[in-house]
Amino acid sequence: MPVANVALNQALLLAAVLFTLGLLGLLVRRNVIMMLVSLEIMLNAAGLAFVVAGSRWQQADGQIMFILILSLAAAEVAVGLALALQFYHRFHTLDADAASELRG
Amino acid sequence: MNATFYVASIVAVLTTMLVITRTHVVHALLYLVVSLLALALVFYTLGAPFAAALEVIVYAGAIVVLFVFVVMMLNLGSQSAHRERRWMTPATWLGPGLFSAVLLGELIYSLYVGLPGREGVNVVPSRLVGMTLFGPYVLAVELASMLLLAGLVGAYHLGRREHLQH
Amino acid sequence: MFHLIWLVPLLPLIGFAVLTFTQGRLIRPAVAWVGAGSVGLSAAVALWIGANFILHPPAGHAYTLTVWHWISVAGFRPTVGFYLDNLAVIMMLVVTFVGFLIHLYSTEYMAEDSGYSRFFAYMNLFVASMLTLVLADNLLLLYLGWEGVGLCSYLLVGFWYRDPANGEAARKAFVVTRVGDVALTIGLLLLYTHLGTLHIQPLMHRAAEQWPVGSSLATAAAFLVLGGAVGKSAQLPLQTWLPDAMAGPTPVSALIHAATMVTAGVYLIARTHVLFALAPDAQLAVAAVGAATLLLAGFSALTQRDIKRVLAYSTISQIGYMFLALGVGAWAAAIFHLMIHAFFKALLFLASGVVIHALDDEHDIFKMGGLRRELPSAFWPFLLGGMALSAVPFISAGFYSKDLIILDAWSSSAGSPWLWAAAWIGALMTSLYTFRLIFIAFFGEAKTRVRKRPGVRMMVPLVTLSVLSVIGGCLELPAYMGNAPLFTNFLHTVLPSVHALAASRTETVLELLSGVASLGGIYLAYLLFLRYPEWLRGFARQPWGAALHRFWAGDWAMDWLYDRVLVRPYHWFARVNRSDAIDSVYRGLAVVSEAIHGGLSDTQTGVMRWYALTMVVGSVIVLSISVFL
Numbered sequence: 001m002p003v004a005n006v007a008l009n010q011a012l013l014l015a016a017v018l019f020t021l022g023l024l025g026l027l028v029r030r031n032v033i034m035m036l037v038s039l040e041i042m043l044n045a046a047g048l049a050f051v052v053a054g055s056r057w058q059q060a061d062g063q064i065m066f067i068l069i070l071s072l073a074a075a076e077v078a079v080g081l082a083l084a085l086q087f088y089h090r091f092h093t094l095d096a097d098a099a100s101e102l103r104g
Numbered sequence: 105m106n107a108t109f110y111v112a113s114i115v116a117v118l119t120t121m122l123v124i125t126r127t128h129v130v131h132a133l134l135y136l137v138v139s140l141l142a143l144a145l146v147f148y149t150l151g152a153p154f155a156a157a158l159e160v161i162v163y164a165g166a167i168v169v170l171f172v173f174v175v176m177m178l179n180l181g182s183q184s185a186h187r188e189r190r191w192m193t194p195a196t197w198l199g200p201g202l203f204s205a206v207l208l209g210e211l212i213y214s215l216y217v218g219l220p221g222r223e224g225v226n227v228v229p230s231r232l233v234g235m236t237l238f239g240p241y242v243l244a245v246e247l248a249s250m251l252l253l254a255g256l257v258g259a260y261h262l263g264r265r266e267h268l269q270h
Numbered sequence: 271m272f273h274l275i276w277l278v279p280l281l282p283l284i285g286f287a288v289l290t291f292t293q294g295r296l297i298r299p300a301v302a303w304v305g306a307g308s309v310g311l312s313a314a315v316a317l318w319i320g321a322n323f324i325l326h327p328p329a330g331h332a333y334t335l336t337v338w339h340w341i342s343v344a345g346f347r348p349t350v351g352f353y354l355d356n357l358a359v360i361m362m363l364v365v366t367f368v369g370f371l372i373h374l375y376s377t378e379y380m381a382e383d384s385g386y387s388r389f390f391a392y393m394n395l396f397v398a399s400m401l402t403l404v405l406a407d408n409l410l411l412l413y414l415g416w417e418g419v420g421l422c423s424y425l426l427v428g429f430w431y432r433d434p435a436n437g438e439a440a441r442k443a444f445v446v447t448r449v450g451d452v453a454l455t456i457g458l459l460l461l462y463t464h465l466g467t468l469h470i471q472p473l474m475h476r477a478a479e480q481w482p483v484g485s486s487l488a489t490a491a492a493f494l495v496l497g498g499a500v501g502k503s504a505q506l507p508l509q510t511w512l513p514d515a516m517a518g519p520t521p522v523s524a525l526i527h528a529a530t531m532v533t534a535g536v537y538l539i540a541r542t543h544v545l546f547a548l549a550p551d552a553q554l555a556v557a558a559v560g561a562a563t564l565l566l567a568g569f570s571a572l573t574q575r576d577i578k579r580v581l582a583y584s585t586i587s588q589i590g591y592m593f594l595a596l597g598v599g600a601w602a603a604a605i606f607h608l609m610i611h612a613f614f615k616a617l618l619f620l621a622s623g624v625v626i627h628a629l630d631d632e633h634d635i636f637k638m639g640g641l642r643r644e645l646p647s648a649f650w651p652f653l654l655g656g657m658a659l660s661a662v663p664f665i666s667a668g669f670y671s672k673d674l675i676i677l678d679a680w681s682s683s684a685g686s687p688w689l690w691a692a693a694w695i696g697a698l699m700t701s702l703y704t705f706r707l708i709f710i711a712f713f714g715e716a717k718t719r720v721r722k723r724p725g726v727r728m729m730v731p732l733v734t735l736s737v738l739s740v741i742g743g744c745l746e747l748p749a750y751m752g753n754a755p756l757f758t759n760f761l762h763t764v765l766p767s768v769h770a771l772a773a774s775r776t777e778t779v780l781e782l783l784s785g786v787a788s789l790g791g792i793y794l795a796y797l798l799f800l801r802y803p804e805w806l807r808g809f810a811r812q813p814w815g816a817a818l819h820r821f822w823a824g825d826w827a828m829d830w831l832y833d834r835v836l837v838r839p840y841h842w843f844a845r846v847n848r849s850d851a852i853d854s855v856y857r858g859l860a861v862v863s864e865a866i867h868g869g870l871s872d873t874q875t876g877v878m879r880w881y882a883l884t885m886v887v888g889s890v891i892v893l894s895i896s897v898f899l
Binding site: 002031 | 105106108109113116117120121123124129132133136139140143146147149150151152153154155158159162163166167170171174175177178180184188191192196197199200201203204205207208211212215216223224225226227228229232233235236237241244248251252254255256258259260261262263265
């Protein structure tokens with residue numbers, strides 16, 4: 001199967017950029033749904049890093065980690081969206097800053 | 105193949121940037137789908153076809169669909185877009201942007217200064233993946249299935265509406 | 271049988287413990303039996319031990335009993351031990367015997383007081399501490415007794431604590447003697463550091479071996495010990511507490527402030543006489559302090575209105591005589607006067623107690639009068655005590671003791687004509703103020719009616735002490751009267767005798783002059799206060815006469831001086847420092863930590879994005895540390 005002749009650094013650079021973008025989205029957006037989306041972007045970027053590493057060592061472990069991350073992301077999204085629904089029912093808004101009763 | 109890799113990665117980065125800046129939630133989700141597809145292509149060029157397939161099927165096909173369902177349930181339409189625009193002033197981008205840039209800079213530094221060599225990319229066939237998955241990692245598979253069960257039960261319980269209370 | 275010496279201080283201590291733990295729940299007769307009985311029992315044991323000691327003295331005329339090792343730290347091993355020699359026997363007998371008589375008197379004097387049990391508890395503790403002081407074989411145990419008597423003095427002067435003035439008097443007594451105690455502590459530390467022990471006999475031997483006469487260490491130690499003695503014995507400049515301490519009940523004044531506690535300083539100097547012999551400057555200071563104090567107190571006593579304050583100033587003056595004797599090297603004479611003074615001063619205080627009790631708590635002598643006829647049971651003891659105090663020739667014990675001191679002030683190798691002159695003028699003043707008191711209070715017309723008469727328990731001590739005040743002089747008959755200095759000979763084993771320089775003819779002249787002073791003072795008092803009182807009234811109406819009267823009555827303005835120089839600046843500083851400067855450091859710690867708490871609390875905004883941002887910041891920091899360092 002044909003494969004790109006790309007250095008490891010560049011693939012990991014892609015992962016880093018995607019992770020940072022996801023992080024930025026998490027910090028900036030106030031909508032709960034958009035925060036969850038940013039979390040998904042970050043998880044995806046981490047999975048990419050794993051696959052790249054597995055490819056370098058020519059082992060299946062990287063892709064297996066990716067599979068596990070994927071299933072984790074799926075479970076997390078399910079629960080997280082259910083929580084977002086409860087959040088909406090309680091606060092009648094999707095503003096994450098509205099849930100700040102655990103103040104010091 | 106190199107060109108495919110570069111083009112796909114540029115598409116992924118650009119669409120991700122669009123995802124996090126869109127005010128209309130559904131637009132952001134659609135851009136997310138594009139980003140995930142581009143990433144699946146990247147996986148393929150890196151010699152991980154099984155991962156590419158899973159990315160499309162599970163991530164773009166299940167997770168984003170879940171998001172879309174919830175957005176439809178909450179009826180987040182154009183008024184919410186208005187609200188989102190109000191929330192995302194340039195001032196809110198300043199602090200997080202700064203720290204994220206610093207973080208990215210450090211990551212780049214450690215990637216290019218820390219790593220000794222420029223290793224190559226190899227193919228990992230799906231067969232090997234399957235054999236390893238049900239060989240040494242079979243316990244992890246079972247645990248993942250339990251995790252999914254927990255997610256299922258949790259989502260069902262948390263998603264219920266309690267008619268009696270409000 | 272000397273090994274029973276530990277019973278002597280222990281019995282009053284047991285009395286104290288019983289009365290403290292029963293806390294006023296015993297009936298009055300029981301309290302009286304425990305309180306006075308414990309001291310009486312102790313007096314009996316002391317008498318028995320004393321008699322055995324005199325008749326069958328142990329080897330070396332000294333007996334040491336070590337009860338237990340008190341402290342054992344790095345070579346510092348003071349013990350709880352008792353040392354019995356001739357001086358200790360005399361002090362022990364005086365303390366227990368006079369103490370017992372005063373306790374007996376108090377069982378009737380304090381009979382109507384609500385704090386009856388508390389009174390006897392404190393008195394017993396006092397007697398136990400005083401006995402510890404006189405019987406201690408090392409300076410640390412002596413200091414324990416020293417502090418104990420100071421504590422009991424505070425407790426007993428402030429006995430009627432509901433009146434704040436009494437509390438102030440008690441505090442003043444305690445604080446002023448504390449100044450002396452600090453000097454004594456530094457002296458003890460100095461002695462231990464340089465000589466390595468605090469046990470008195472080895473300490474004195476080592477001091478005599480290692481320190482030459484006039485060395486600076488010996489002088490410093492002696493001055494510090496003198497400081498302690500001055501505080502406890504109410505001499506210049508620490509004498510201001512004693513007149514105010516008369517706020518306590520009369521038996522307290524009799525026991526503590528006449529017979530025993532204030533003589534502790536004299537005892538201390540006599541015990542450490544070797545140290546003073548090594549430091550002639552300090553010994554001269556002792557004599558100077560004594561001479562100055564006896565004159566100062568004499569003038570002040572002349573102007574007082576309160577019967578107990580006259581006696582208080584008189585005590586200060588008589589202890590000045592004892593200090594004078596110590597200063598000129600007449601150690602035994604000082605102790606003799608200590609013993610005789612205990613008798614007649616206790617007698618005078620107890621008799622004045624009868625007067626105060628009879629006139630329903632009246633202290634002002636100008637409101638008394640004619641008590642010679644109304645209250646003879648107080649008049650005769652008071653007269654006999656007053657005669658002893660004035661050293662009336664031949665028929666009072668005071669004559670023998672005080673004249674010995676006046677004589678030695680002239681004739682000792684360390685004496686001088688100035689000291690003799692001071693002592694002579696003091697003797698004149700003593701007769702003057704004593705008989706002023708007697709003439710004003712007991713002669714003339716009665717101004718207040720007598721309400722109560724004393725009973726048997728008050729009269730027995732008065733009679734006993736009166737007898738002792740008359741015949742006590744037989745212990746020390748001077749050269750021209752049979753030459754039987756029994757007392758000095760008895761103390762010869764402990765205290766060196768005085769170096770006398772005078773010829774016997776000079777002696778006779780001096781004795782005559784002393785007699786003149788004593789009788790002359792009585793006659794002068796008769797003229798000024800009984801026969802022609804208008805002379806003094808005219809004198810007092812002059813502006814400078816009145817000013818002089820105020821000056822002497824206010825203790826030569828020393829109270830005023832201490833108030834201006836010490837008390838007021840201290841109050842000012844306490845007011846200025848009300849928000850304590852040092853405390854503000856600790857409060858500052860609290861303020862700073864509260865500020866940090868506030869700051870950190872503000873970081874808990876409850877907003878999820880904020881928390882995510884802090885996590886990013888943290889990871890940035892950690893990454894930079896791991897990547898760049």
